[in-house]
Amino acid sequence: MNESYIFASSKNWCLDAYRSRFEGNPNWFLVRDKSELTPEFIERVNPKYIFFPHWNWLVPESITQRYNCVCFHMADVPYGRGGSPLQNLISRGHKSTKLTALKMTRELDAGPVYAKAELSLAGSATEIFQRAAPKVVDLILEIVSNDITPKEQIGEVVHFKRRTPEQSEILESMNISEIYDLIRMLDAETYPRAFIDYGNHRIEFSDVMKEKENLLTATVKIFSKEALK
Structure with missing residues (x-):
């Protein structure tokens, strides 16, 4: 009997990788929005695994405790x-x-690990996500093919805090490298772009390039801060 799987992702950068490997396979089901991930749908599919690459919503414990998420x-x-x-x-x-x-558990990002893959952090956030997408699929295939048993995490726990939109502001104290990193790491869909406020206007930056050691070029968008209200 063939096993079934659900691929749940809300981001466009995952879709090409999914389609290149799984589209047309009757054992794979794509979910794009939380409204589609109903108990009735999951029960009908009865997946061996539900994979969540870049999912925007909290997954209920009723799902994570019953299925391999x-x-x-x-x-x-x-x-x-x-x-x-x-x-x-x-x-x-x-x-x-x-x-x-990693296996999803009650504690965020604390579940046992199935597998890991190296990933470069060069380029914009969009480029990094696009680079990560085929690696996600490779990890999925490794898990499915080898029926991997996840292993508990080992080592010192270091927690990251979720960034706020206010932290996207380019500050006077930043050097060129810090400005470059701030712009590129926020350059992806749904992320708050790096910005400078100038009077009643906001200046947002994207597509940054380091032309020389002390020279950056970027695409600039200027709009009234009234548009933010």
Whole structure:
């Protein structure tokens, strides 16, 4: 009997990787929104695993306790549990990380680990997510093919705090490298772009490039702060 699987993701960067490997396979089911992930749907599919690469919503314990739910965290846990891992890693000077597939439990990012993959933190957030997408699929295939038993995390626990939109502001005290990292690590869909407030206007930055050691170029968007209300 063939096993069934659910791939639940709310981000576009995952879709191409999913479609290239699983689309058309009757054993795989794609879910894009929490409204689709109903108890009735899950019970009908009866998945061996539910994979959650970049899912925006809390998954109820009624699901995580009954099914094998796997999330993907962009940190080498137990280092980097918590929110905004990509941004927290870059702001701490990391050039690479581990993409970790772990079992979802009651405590956030504390579940046992199925597998990890190396991931470069070069480029914009969009580029990093696009680079991570095929690695997510590779980890999924490794879990499914080898029926991996997850292992408990070992080492010192380091928690990351979820970043707030206010932390996207470019400050006078920042040097060129810090400004470059701030702009690129926020350059992805749904993220609050790096900005400078100038009077009644906000200036947002994206597509940053380091032309020289002390020279950056970027795309700029200027709008009235009234638009934020």
